[in-house]
Amino acid sequence: MSQDHRSKVAAERREKMRRRLVEAAVTVFATKPQGNVVIEDIVASAQVSRGTFYKYFDSLDELLLKVKMTIGQEVLSMVAAQDRASDDPAAALAYDIKCFMLTVRRYRTIGRFSANMGLGPGELINDLVPDYMTWGQAEGRFCEMPCWLVSTFLKTGVISVMMRLLSGDGEASDANEAVAAVLRCLGVAPEEAARLAQTPGLELEAPEGTLIARVDALRRAQVTGRG
Known part of the structure; x- marks a missing residue:
């Protein structure tokens, strides 16, 4: 395995973990008021350790800014x-x-x-x-x-x-x-x-792979699992 390939694989893993933490943050903040959320809520939802969290974000505020x-x-x-x-x-x-x-x-x-x-x-x-x-x-x-x-x-x-x-x-x-x-x-x-104001609107569709689409897919999977 070449150095370039290893670097590419490592970068993909880092991006995948960042996405996982961001998705977890959306799910957690959707269920709890901002002031009641702590890092433990995020790592529990993402199923990672606090140490892993701090490898990617310095604070909860930084993660929240990324999500916004x-x-x-x-x-x-x-x-x-x-x-x-x-x-x-x-x-x-x-x-x-x-x-x-x-x-x-x-x-x-x-x-x-x-x-x-x-x-x-x-x-x-x-x-x-x-x-x-x-x-x-x-x-x-x-x-x-x-x-x-x-x-x-x-x-x-x-x-x-x-x-x-x-x-x-x-x-x-x-x-x-x-x-x-x-x-x-x-x-x-x-x-x-x-x-x-009577103007009818249109439901917009989030493109595949976007954060909005990924989080919705997780929600639907959870609903199906509970059913």
Whole structure:
């Protein structure tokens, strides 16, 4: 076995273990509030030792940051891969928010993780917010507003809907009401905001091999095993 081949095999093993720890973190943080999670929870879920954990991450916060960044990049890629839903920025934003919520409902473990971490579309697709605001303001559809404040409105409205959906307490109209509220905050007239909020969304599909797809496969395997 050549040195290059050994190095390649070692690198693949390291990457496989990092993925295993990241997947375990998503599963654990999806079931427990952030402040209640300790490293022992992660290593137990991943079935590794504390020593193994510290070979890859210096702290729980570093692991959590890795998970957030990975999910954010994957969600951004999924949204960016879609064709623009409308030439109207308000309608396009309504559609993307709906897609986000439907996708969270489809990938429930990621949804619970996002809700527990307080991650809404403002964080997960943060790079798209400036483009939406520039577009909407140029078209005279959105009022002048800092992007950080737009992200806050998205987080407040959509996280609330996510938590209600995942808890089983949600109503069919919750998503529409949240989207309408966000649009009103951006300056869209109430009646038009309510109409645009009826825009049907689409469940996005995570590409095979992504963290979102892998975690969902683990969830489905566990459900099948319990059955």
